[in-house]
Amino acid sequence: MYLFSDKFYPSARKCTKGLPGAVLVFLTGLSLHAAPAVAQVSGAATGGTAVMVPATLPQTSGFRQALAAAASGDEAVQNFFRDRGYESFWTSEGPEGITRRAALLAALDGAAFHALPVARYDAAGLRRAFAQLRSEGDRGRLEIRMTRALLDYARDLSSGVLTPARIDPGIVRSLPRPEEPEVLAAFAADPQRLLNSLSPRNPEYVRLLRARADLQRQIAGGGWGRTITAKSLRPGSEGPEVVALRDRLAAMGYLGRSATASYDGSIVAAVRAFQEDQGLSADGVAGEATLRALNTAAEERLAAVTVAIERERWANIPRGDRHIWVNLTDYTVKLIDDGKVSFETRAVIGSTKDEKRTPEFSHRMTYLEVNPDWTVPPGIIRRDYLPKLQANPNALSHLKVVDSRGREIPRSAINFSAYTARNFPFSLKQPPGPSNALGRVKFMFPNPWSIYLHDTPDKHLFARDARAFSSGCVRLNDPFDFAYALLARQSDDPKGLFQRALNSGKQTRINLEEPVPVHLDYRTAFSDARGKMQYRRDIYGRDAAIHAALIKAGVTP
Structure with missing residues (x-):
């Protein structure tokens, strides 16, 4: 857990301007000062109504027994009070x-403002x-x-409220869960400092909170007006x-006041x-695609932003002054240097079939492999290639069949029909070359899911x-330029360094002197460099499942 750290996101404080005071400044005043028979809880901390409670009770063995019984099975809480000699912490x-x-x-x-499940903490019940x-x-x-x-x-x-892998098995990132003893110790030392340190330091979190509040106000005011029923509109x-198009664009902030009824230049x-x-x-x-997006209800955009807030909490880690952000829904790979995009390229990601979807996780890129061969992943062999080889042993002629010792085996020596997806003992490899499925370079961050970024000889899909x-892996439209950008910090001639390895025709590894964090993410709502909200389609259906789980957990829409 990274408590009290403004190191990684120094601009976060600037982004808090204009947020509700209840979120930024915690109130004081809950008091149990002893009186002859009662003690008063001030209105400031009870929602504005003063109530009377019994005076402080002595901390007898009965108090300690009740405390110990209530903490039973909760090791962190048990240890905390045991180390304090079972003295009161909150009710003194x-x-x-x-x-x-x-x-x-x-x-x-302030829990509701943060899109947290208010009932889980039950402040009203505690009062x-x-x-x-x-x-x-x-x-x-x-x-x-x-x-x-x-x-x-x-x-x-x-x-985060949720454990993402329970919602979708494709979200395999490790969460930065706080250590409970550390939380209790930090709160005991300085309550306000601990509380102020908890929310993500990334300025994106504050922008998402603001977008959520704006959408809630828009919905309360009636939304963006009537939907557009036309199938297509043009100049x-x-x-x-x-x-209807004009009014909806105006309500969304894309058009100023206008009385036009024609599709003119302003439209x-x-x-x-x-x-x-x-x-x-x-x-x-x-x-069609534009009208579908224009007709998306404000409530759906609110759901996307709410999920993005939860996702931001899952990613509440130092992302690196230099890091790579792969937003799957945006089909882009971006190199981020000191908070700014220094390089960007289009990407092709895993298809929408369950077994081919690109997973979400964070790792570190450690090297480039120039002129790579391609070892076909076992899942592709089982799912796609073994059936083809069983139907025709000479199929997939661009691939070599290799045994466990790395020896190439003639296809005539193999009865493919004798094997199943579970016991097929061979690997399939494609030699380096311009037609290799990985193209001329791959960018490696070794991980249990065999996911990496790479070139491709098939470029036409990038136009879509x-x-x-x-x-499952991520293909890049501009892999050479991406390589130059990555190598620029360790070479005065990054292009020359890369091209020499490329022109050798040999399989060559170029290590990154400073590994670069890679974050494979999935955001259907995010802000751009101007702070303006961007929205993308939920192509894998992950955000819909997350939103449903958040509502079930008690987060209000």
Whole structure:
């Protein structure tokens, strides 16, 4: 867990301007000052209504027994109170107890703004419990409830409400779950500092929070107006459907005030801007794909942003001053240097078939392989190639059949029909060359899923808007330029270094002197360099499943 760190995202503080005060400044004032018979909980921390509760009860063995019983089975909480000698942490009368409970309850009040499940922490129920304390047993149980609320909130805000692999097996990233003893120790030392450190430091998180609040206001105001029923609109079109297009573009912020009922230059410009933000070909014509995106309800965009907020929590790690971001839904690979895109290329990703979808994870790129051979992944052999070889042993003639010792085996010596997908003992390899399936270079970040970035001899697919066609790996439109950009930090002549290896015709490894983090991500909602929201289609259906799981967990739409 990376507590208190502004190191990686120094601009995050700038992005908080204008956010609700309840999210940025935690309230104080929950007080249990002893009175002759009662103690008062101030209105500031109870939603504005002062309530009266019994005076502080002595910490007898009954208090400790109730506390120990309530913490049973929760090792971190048990150890925390044991190390404190089973003294009260939240319900004491002193200033430390007042500060702790005020800080936590005020933080929980901001849970909805962060798209967290409010009921999971039950701030209202905790306040009622303070107001209804009647026995030392009540007090012991409340100590554990408050502690558990802190730990649940810290986990959810810092690393996500959900465990992604339970939602989709293709999301295989490791979550930055906080260590509970560290959370408790840090909160005990400085409650406010701990709470302020939990949310992701990446400025994108704040932009997504702001976009979510904007969409909620838009929905409350009626959304973006009526949908467009036309199948296609283009420059020169006129009539009520153009008016609907105009009004929807205006509601979305792409067009200023206008009374035009014709598809004029202002409409063309607005449509182009919208298309760019959707990853569509920006031709200014409202065709089928553009109208489908224009007719997407604000509620659907809100769902995408809510999921992106959760995804941002899953990725709450130092991403690297230099890193590679592969956004699968955008079909792009970007090299990021100090927060700015220094190189970008189109990509082809895994197809929408379950077994071919590109997984999501983070790793480190360590080397380039120039003039690579291609060892066919076992899954492709089982699924696609073995049936072809069984039907025709001479099929796939561009591939060599290799045994476990690396020896090439003549096809005439193999009865392919004698094997099944489970016991096929051979590998299939394609030698280096311009027709190799991996092209002339691959970019390696060795991982258990055998996923990497690579060149391809098949370039025509890059011209399409939707590019989910591979068997899982990521193909690059401009692999040579990508190689030059990666090598520029370790060579005065990166192009020459790469071309010498390429022209040798030999399989050559070029190690990266500084490994580069690679993040394979899946964002249907994200902001661009201007801070403007971009939206993409949920091509694998992952975000729909995540959103459903968030709603089930208690996140409000």
